Amino acid sequence: MAEDEGSPKWRRVGILGYGRLGQFLAAQLLSLGPPLGLRLAFVWTRSGGRLEGVPPQLQLRDLRKLRHTGVDLVVEVAHPCVAQEHGEDILAHADFMLGSPTALADPQTEQRLRGAAVRGGHSLYVPRGALWGCEDIRRMDESGALAALKVTMTKAPESFRLQGWLQERLVAAVASGGRVVLYEGPLRPLCPLAPNNVNMMAAAAVAAPSLGFDGVQACLVADPSVPDCHVVEVEVTGRGDKGRALRVTSKRRNPAATGAVTGEATKAAFWSSVLACRGHGGGVQLC
Template sequence: MAEAPRCRRVGILGYGQLGQFLAGQLLAEGPRSGLALAFVWARDGARLGPLPPPLRLPHLGLLPHTAVDLVVEVAHPCVAQQHGEEILAHADFMLGSPTALADPDTERRLREAAERGGHTLYVPRGALWGCEDIRRMDATGTLAALKVTMTKAPQSFRLEGTLRERLAAAVAAGGPAVLYEGPVRPLCALAPNNVNTMAAACVAAPRLGFDGVLARLVADPSVPDWHVVEVEVTGVGEQGRALRVTSTRRNPATPGAVTGTATRDAFWSSLLACRGHGGCVQLC
C-alpha cells in the first residue's frame, strides 16, 4: 500500500490578529490541504498562552530542529531583517512584512540566502489588486508608472517619526489629511505595519522598485471601518495616449485594526500557494 504523503509543516512567526487567524486555519483546514501547524512563535511569548505547549516555540534558535517546511512571518519587518537568512537556510519563507525589503542590505541578504539554500522567499500580494498584471507589464517593459494610495481612519495607523506627528496634527484638525506622498522606500521605515501592500507593489514591479513606485498615505476619519487601496497603473506610450488602469479596493475592517478583514483571507490563499519554487523570490 502506498504511503500517504507527509503534510507540509508550517511555522507561524507572530500571534497578533493575522497570526491567530492563520494558526486557526491551519488547525481547522490545514490537513485537507496537506498542511500542518508546526509551531507558533511571538516576540511576546506570553501571547502564546492559549496554544498547547507543543505548538509554542520558545525562541527562534530552536527552529532548525522543528523539521518545518514553510515559515510564515506576520510579526514585524525586524524579524526578517534579523532572522531571515537563517530561516531560508532551513525552509521556505513567506514574508508577511515585505517592508523589510525596503532596506537594500536586507533585500540583498535574503535574495542571496534563498538562492544559496534552494528555498523560496515568498512575498504575499495582500491587498494589492491586479498584482499579476503589474508583474507582467513590468517584465515586458510596458509599465511606465505605478502609484498606490492607501486611505484609513487615523486610529488604524501605526506610525513612526515625523509621520506620527503629522497624524497627531491631522487628528486635531479633524478632517482628511495626506500624511505622505513620494517614493515607497522612505515610507516603509515610518509605517512598517501599514504599507506592506505598497512594498508588495515594489516587488511586483522591480524595474521601478522601492524608489520608482509612488505612495500616497491618507488619514480620513470618514472611513472608520474601511481600508481603501487605490492602484494607478500607467503604461508606456505617447503622452496622453498611454494605457491607464485604476482600481479601488474597499476592505472592511474593525475600527482601529491594522489589517482588513479580506486581507486575512488573501494571506491564507497566499499560504496555500507556497509549495516550493526553488531558490528565488516569488509573489504569492
C-alpha cells in the same frame, strides 16, 4: 488523510507572530490544514507572550530551535525586524513567506535575503495582500510596458501605526478632524516610518522591479470618514505617447474593525498566499 504526519506529502508550516493575522493563520492550519496536507509546526512571538489556543507542544519559545522543528514553510506576520534579524537563518532551513515585505526597503536586507534564498535553495515568498491586479502589474513590468505605478491608501487615523515625524503629522491630522494627506512620494523612505501599514505597497515594488521601492509612488491619507474600511487605490500607467498611454485605476474597499491595521479581506488573502507557497526551489516569488 491516509498518510501519517511523517509522510513527504505533509507540509509543516510555522508562524512568526500572534496578532490578529497570526491567530487567524494558526487557527486555519489547525482546523483546515490537515485535509490540504498542511500541519502547524509551531507558533513564535517576539514578546514571548501567551499563545492562547496553541497546543503547548506547538509553542516555540526559542527561534534558534527552528532548525529542529522539521518546518517546511515559515510565515512571518510580526514585524520587519524579524526578517532583518532572522531571515537568513530561516532560509537556510525552510521556505520563508515574508508578511512584512517593507523589510526589503532596506537594500542590504533585500540583498542578504535574496542571497540566502539562492544559497539555501528555498523560496522567499512575498504575499500580494490587498494589492489588486498584482499579476497584471508583474506582467506589464516583465514586458517593459510599465511606466508608472502609484498606490494610495486611505484609513481612519486610528488604523495607522506610524513612526518618527510621520506619527507627529498624524497627531496633527487627528487634531484637525478632517481628511489629511500624511505622505506622498517614493515608497522607500515611507517603509520604515509605516512598517505595519504599507506592506501591500511593498508587494507592489516587488511586483514591479523595474520601478522598485524608489520608483513606486506612495500616498497615505488619514480620513475619519472611513472608520470601518481601508481604501486602496492603484494607478497603473503604461508606456506610450503622452495622452495615449494605457491607464488602469482600481479602487478596493476592505472592511475593517475600528482601529484595525489589517482589514478582514486581507486575512483571506494571506491564507490563499500560504496555500500557494508549495516550494519553488529558490529565489523571490509573489504568492
